[in-house]
Amino acid sequence: MIRLEQERAEDWWEIEALYDLCFAPGREALSSYRLREGVAPVAALCLTARDADGTLAAAIRYWPVRVGGKDALLLGPVAVHPTRQGEGLGALLIQESLARARAGGWARVMLVGDAPYYGRFGFEKLEGVEMPPPTNPDRVLGLALRAGAWDGVTGAVERAV
Numbered sequence: 001m002i003r004l005e006q007e008r009a010e011d012w013w014e015i016e017a018l019y020d021l022c023f024a025p026g027r028e029a030l031s032s033y034r035l036r037e038g039v040a041p042v043a044a045l046c047l048t049a050r051d052a053d054g055t056l057a058a059a060i061r062y063w064p065v066r067v068g069g070k071d072a073l074l075l076g077p078v079a080v081h082p083t084r085q086g087e088g089l090g091a092l093l094i095q096e097s098l099a100r101a102r103a104g105g106w107a108r109v110m111l112v113g114d115a116p117y118y119g120r121f122g123f124e125k126l127e128g129v130e131m132p133p134p135t136n137p138d139r140v141l142g143l144a145l146r147a148g149a150w151d152g153v154t155g156a157v158e159r160a161v
Contacts, residue, residue, distance in 0.1 A: 002057065002089065004096055007046040015048065015059045022079035031132040032112055035074060035159050036063050042073060044104060045097045049080075049089050057081050058089040060097050064160035065110070067129055068153045071160070072142075073101055073109040094121055098145070107149035110142040110157070128154030 007015065042062040049058040060078040064071060075097075080089045098121065101109060110126060111118065112135055123141040131140050144150045 001052045002092070003050045003052070004092070005048050005050065006044065007041075007048050007059065007061070011048055011056075011059075014056050015061075018056055018059055018079050018081060019077050021082065023077065031135045032074065032076060034132050035065055035157060037159070039063055039160055042101075045073070045101055047093055047097055049093055057084045058093055060090075060093040062097065062101070062109075066158045066160055067108075067110070068155035070108070070153050071106075072153075072157075073106055074157070075109055075111040076113070091121075098143070102145045107146045108142060108144055108153065110140065112136075112139045113141060114139070115141060126150065130156045132157070 042064055045060075045062040047060050048056060050056055058078070058080040061076065063074045063076075065074045066072065075094075078090055078093055080087075098109065110129065111123065112131060113123075115123070115125060115138070118141050121143065123143045125138060126140050126142040129140055129142065130137070142150050
């Protein structure tokens with residue numbers, strides 16, 4: 001049994017340890033981290049997946065950004081503990097958090113990731129949306145939570161203020 005819950009303040013360091021375990025050393029040097037510095041995550045969309053005994057199995061976070069003067073969500077990181085991978089927990093967190101984002105009135109979400117994986121959730125390559133370097137533009141993906149939400153939205157991705 002898995003419990004999905006909104007991340008609590010006391011979860012922060014446990015989640016950071018999970019991210020350290022799942023991602024390469026130096027993960028904080030990635031361009032997406034420059035967009036997160038000094039900006040609070042979107043708390044209502046930051047979720048944890050825990051076993052019945054309370055053990056953290058997976059986590060997802062979202063951050064506000066601006067693209068071409070428009071608000072957007074930056075999905076990530078999402079991580080699943082190596083002993084729990086292949087159980088669908090990442091997909092569960094993504095689907096639930098996207099549903100919450102839509103219900104919360106967000107129009108668009110983006111991420112830097114693998115198109116074959118995220119494509120199954122509806123993410124597509126964003127044309128004309130520029131992440132800070134060094135980011136492979138083929139990995140900049142977006143999903144419209146409302147019809148047409150990405151239409152005409154181009155430019156540099158910037159930190160929300």
